[in-house]
Amino acid sequence: MAAAGPVTTGRRGGGASAGAQAGAGTAVATPLLNRPAPLATYLALVMGIGPLVHYAISAMGPLVVADLGLTATEFGLLWFVSFGAAGLCTITGGKLTDRFGARILLCGVFVVAGVSLVTAGLAGAYGWLVLALALSGVAQSVSNPATNSVVAGAVPAHRRGVVLGIKQSGVQASQFAAGLALPSAALLLGWRAAVLACAAVAVVGLLVTVVGLPREPGAGRRDRGVRSSVPIEVRWMTLYAFGMGVVTQATNVYLPLYGHQELGLSITQAGLVAAVLGGVGVVARLCWGRLSDRFTDVRLPLLVLALLAAAAMSAVLLAARAGQWLLWTGAGLFSISALAANVIIMVAIVRFVRREEVGHATGWVSLGLYAGFTVGPLGFGLLVDAAGFMAAWSATAVIGLLLAVLMAALRTLRRRRPDDAPAPRPG
Helix, strand or coil: CHHHCCCCCCCCCCCCCHHHHHHHCCCCCCCCCCCHHHHHHHHHHHHHHCCHHHHHHHHCHHHHHHHHCCCHHHHHHHHHHHHHHHHHHHHHHHHHHHHHCHHHHHHHHHHHHHHHHHHHHCCCCHHHHHHHHHHHHHHHHHHHHHHHHHHHHHCCHHHHHHHHHHHHHHHHHHHHHHHHHHHHHHHHHCHHHHHHHHHHHHHHHHHHHHHHCCCCCCCCCCCCCCCCCCCHHHHHHHHHHHHHHHHHHHHHHHHHHHHHHHCCCCHHHHHHHHHHHHHHHHHHHHHHHHHHCCCCCCHHHHHHHHHHHHHHHHHHHHHHHHCHHHHHHHHHHHHHHHHHHHHHHHHHHHHHCCHHHHHHHHHHHHHHHHHHHHHHHHHHHHHHHHHCHHHHHHHHHHHHHHHHHHHHHHHHHCCCCCCCCCCCCCC
8 A cells, every 4th residue: 555655755757857856855764754644744743833823822812812902903913923924934935945955944943933832921911922923924934835845855746645635734733722722721721821831842843853854965055046937827826825815814813703702602612613623624634635636627626615615704704693503614614615725735836846846836825825814814803893793704705706716717728737637646
């Protein structure tokens, strides 16, 4: 079985020369991470540690807002700062990954994420919380380029969809864990102590990186003279990622607060909303990752996901009148659509570009995603303060419909690259 074989280095067939692959490949050959299952689990940890601080703050939002006396706009500004920092750094992070290799950047992810968690846990004022979220953004900016580089260089082509699905599910696993455990812990210990406890995860991740990932051949000596172009597929993926990022992060941040303030959920129940988003999101990303290798055109699943996201936002909108059950329905539908879209996007990037340019291309798509993450919570908060939650949820539903129209239009162009197809399975 493919899952039982060791992780190999470089692409199978086509692409760069063997010499280029040797210089750019990520050598994952230590016993700790030399098979798909432990490697994918580790990559999920990388993806989950960066956003852990803002998932923690979101899950404990009612307590944080009450303690610091924040308005909805100030609360949303935290995510504006976090994803603004991620967007500003992600292109550079992608280039640094291609230049120096993934290992050193992955060490940096855990260090910066750990500092962000400690800063948030010790925050006695709003300004320190802003700093913590900015550091979280820096950590997140490198996560996708570095992990995609590892996948492209160390995982066989026919296994990449599954590994990418597990990798991307780390973000929702972080959200699930934060929503499930932290609200109850915060009621006992305080929200600051609950955040501080999360810093131990960053320490464990750093140790695994140092022990489990060897130094990469040619890291730090890769050609800086090569100028990477941005394929057209990457550009429209960037636009789609922006719109889906707006919907995703606005919902992640405000759905628990909406349930508490508008629908009468308790603090624990509001945290459980975040847990549902994360838990269902994990399963959805795993399933979409497994299915992604079978799609010949990624525009079709992206169109379907956009329509489902619009339906989810409509359900949340109607929950204020129809009852809490529609909130939970909308949360689940949102998790299997908007939260899963990033898996298909990342699969497409690994298909569309050469191994040595995966970091750069991922940086561009991540820029669109983080730009959406930046605009989403702040814009949503402004709409809530100005016109209420109904107007804000309506706006997110419209964005979902517009993304579906974008994918439908792109499908009619039929400009599919030859490599925009699943890699053939061996045998």
